[in-house]
Amino acid sequence: MQKATFISDALQLSSQSFIYAVHQQLALLYPDQGLLQTQDCDFDVSAFEQAGLCSSQTHDHPHPQSVYTWARGVEDGVVRVLENAWQTITWDGQSFELVLLSWMAYGSAMSMRWLIGSSQAAVEAFFSAVCTWNTEIRDEIMVFEEGSWDKSQELFYAIKNTSLDNLILPGTLKDDIVRDLQRFFAAQSTYAQYNIAWKRGIILVGPPGNGKTHMIKGLLNILPYPCLYGKSFDAQYSTNNANIRDVFDRARRSAPCILVLEDLDSLIDENNRAYFLNEVDGFTTNHGIVMLASTNHPERIDPAIMNRPSRFDRKYYFGLPEHPERLAYIQQWSAALHSATQLSAAGMEQAAAATAGFSYAYLKELFVSALMAWINTHDQQSMDSIIVEQAHILQEQALASDEDGDEEYEDE
Numbered sequence: 001m002q003k004a005t006f007i008s009d010a011l012q013l014s015s016q017s018f019i020y021a022v023h024q025q026l027a028l029l030y031p032d033q034g035l036l037q038t039q040d041c042d043f044d045v046s047a048f049e050q051a052g053l054c055s056s057q058t059h060d061h062p063h064p065q066s067v068y069t070w071a072r073g074v075e076d077g078v079v080r081v082l083e084n085a086w087q088t089i090t091w092d093g094q095s096f097e098l099v100l101l102s103w104m105a106y107g108s109a110m111s112m113r114w115l116i117g118s119s120q121a122a123v124e125a126f127f128s129a130v131c132t133w134n135t136e137i138r139d140e141i142m143v144f145e146e147g148s149w150d151k152s153q154e155l156f157y158a159i160k161n162t163s164l165d166n167l168i169l170p171g172t173l174k175d176d177i178v179r180d181l182q183r184f185f186a187a188q189s190t191y192a193q194y195n196i197a198w199k200r201g202i203i204l205v206g207p208p209g210n211g212k213t214h215m216i217k218g219l220l221n222i223l224p225y226p227c228l229y230g231k232s233f234d235a236q237y238s239t240n241n242a243n244i245r246d247v248f249d250r251a252r253r254s255a256p257c258i259l260v261l262e263d264l265d266s267l268i269d270e271n272n273r274a275y276f277l278n279e280v281d282g283f284t285t286n287h288g289i290v291m292l293a294s295t296n297h298p299e300r301i302d303p304a305i306m307n308r309p310s311r312f313d314r315k316y317y318f319g320l321p322e323h324p325e326r327l328a329y330i331q332q333w334s335a336a337l338h339s340a341t342q343l344s345a346a347g348m349e350q351a352a353a354a355t356a357g358f359s360y361a362y363l364k365e366l367f368v369s370a371l372m373a374w375i376n377t378h379d380q381q382s383m384d385s386i387i388v389e390q391a392h393i394l395q396e397q398a399l400a401s402d403e404d405g406d407e408e409y410e411d412e
Contacts, residue, residue, distance in 0.1 A: 001025045007062040007084050007101065015105040019112060022101065026114050030097070034120035038113055041148055042131040045089060045098060046082075053133065054091040056098075062086055083111070091126055094118065108237060137226040137254065144228070144247050147235030155229065164218035167211055168321070168328045168360070177202070177215065177316055181223060181290065185256060188288070199286045201311050203264065204294040206318030209361030212294040215318070216260060219292070226257040233267055240272040248279040248286070255288030264293040265300040273302055281310050320359055327352035329360060333367050341374055347384030354391040362398065366390055 001009040010022050023037055048054055058064050064085035070077045083102040088095055097116040102109065117123035140151035141159065167174060184200050191198040204212040220227045228251050233243045251259045261267055268276050280286070291312070298306060305311055321329065330351050334343045343351065355363060370387040377386065 001029075003029065003086070004061040006086065006099070007065075010101060011084070011103055015103070018103065018105075022099075022112075022114065026099065026116060030116050034117045034123040036115040036117075036120075036123040036127055038115070038127065039111065040131060042134045043113065043127060044134050045087075045130055048130045048133055051133070053129075054089055056090075057088045058082065059086045059088070089126075091129070094122055094126070096123065096126055135250075135253070141220075142226075142228045142250070142254075143231050144243070144250075145231040147238040147243055147246075149246075149250065152229075159217045159220045159227075162214065162217035162221050164215070164222065166332060167214050167218060168325050168332065169211060169215075169318070170322065170325055173316060173318075174215070177204075178219065178222070180314060181219060184290065185223070185225065188256075197285070197287070197310070199289050199291075199310075200313065201280070201291040202293070202314040202316070203306070203312040204292075204316050204318055205298050206296070207320065207359065208296045209359030210318040210320060211360055212318050213262065216262065216292060216294065220258065220260070223258065225290075226254045227260060228254060228257060229260045229262075230267065231262075233272060241275040244272060244276055244279055248284075248289075251289050252284070252286065255286075256290075257288065258290045258292050261291060261293040264295045264305075265297045268301065268305065270302075273305070277304060277311070320357060321363075323352055323356070326355050326358065326363060329363050330355075333363075337367075337371075340378075341371060341383050343387060344384055347382075347387065350384065351387045351391060354388050354395075357398070358391075358394070362394060366394055369394065 006025075010018070010025070013021050019037075023035070027035055045054065045056065049056055062085075065083050066080050066085075067083050069079045069081070071079050082100055085100045087098045087100070089098050090096075094117065099114040099116075100111070101113075102111040104110065115123045115127060117126065137151075139156055140153045141155040142149050143152045143155060164174060164178070180202065181200075188198055204215060206212060228247070230247045233240045233247070235243055247259070251257055280291070293312065295301060306315075327348060330343070330348045334348060351366075355366065358366070366387065370383065370390045373386050373390055374381075374383055381389075
């Protein structure tokens with residue numbers, strides 16, 4: 001293969017011999033240089049370059065092929081991704097050749113990259129630098145979904161905007177959870193002194209809409225440790241077991257860290273349970289990892305996960321708010337409203353009494369629906385009477401939903 005027609009020549013090869021033939025041809029073109037082949041998603045040279053850590057030049061020959069997509073939140077909405085190209089990369093005073101190839105095989109989109117440099121040590125050093133930088137967690141949260149890790153700035157900023165100050169929970173529940181995690185992270189040397197495994201599993205349990213998600217985001221905001229978010233173990237081109245291994249491998253490399261497993265009952269089933277348990281407390285250490293999980297349905301989780309020590313050894317229950325918590329939540333909401341729509345002291349007491357059985361999510365919906373009703377009827381009714389009336393309407397809707405088997409609103 002000639003360099004000018006390398007990509008088109010390569011893509012005409014059969015899928016059975018494609019990867020080996022390309023590697024062989026590159027070795028012939030650069031017999032005295034280092035050659036590295038990778039599919040690793042952490043070898044994202046484009047992101048490395050955007051951070052100003054290297055520079056690239058895309059050659060006109062062989063012809064470069066890009067795929068364009070449009071995305072909200074991106075400047076001009078245009079996202080350009082090179083799929084087939086030959087580039088020269090400059091990093092740390094050195095030059096590298098980078099070949100990017102993409103093709104279809106067995107109905108799946110495939111891609112591979114080959115890096116060529118002055119020596120094997122040089123290409124491995126550049127590969128390591130790019131992967132290390134891409135796996136560092138900065139102003140983002142690492143989210144695992146569809147078999148790979150992605151950085152989510154959106155989730156990061158949602159967490160940064162979440163405060164525990166406005167989370168209303170009964171008694172000392174909120175402080176107990178915060179204190180538990182703060183003491184764990186501060187006690188590393190004590191765990192080591194007494195030869196105790198420095199790991200922790202915490203699970204928040206209770207019906208939806210009662211603050212579990214708010215609690216998790218608030219904790220992540222105040223605790224200065226990296227967060228990994230396991231959103232799903234399902235993927236089209238990889239198994240649950242492989243994905244579980246990937247999640248825990250990344251957590252071990254990021255420790256001390258917090259591994260969030262929200263809606264644990266939807267993540268673990270009878271097919272992947274044994275593998276999950278092996279990763280949690282098998283032969284591999286999980287030193288410095290806090291598993292922070294939640295579930296609306298603890299009865300769906302195998303007792304071997306829920307009830308055995310060393311897995312989830314702390315369980316905190318988030319039940320429906322009682323009258324004092326409902327009143328405090330209503331007072332908090334009312335204080336944040338325009339003075340014309342605020343409730344009187346008597347109105348807040350009436351609203352708290354009328355909302356027995358409401359979750360916090362239902363109480364939030366109560367205020368939204370009451371404000372909408374107030375816009376139409378405020379010249380005829382006071383906000384006090386409107387909110388009680390809307391509470392009765394929501395009670396009836398909740399009963400109807402229960403009869404149809406529908407679930408309540410999700411966590412805030």
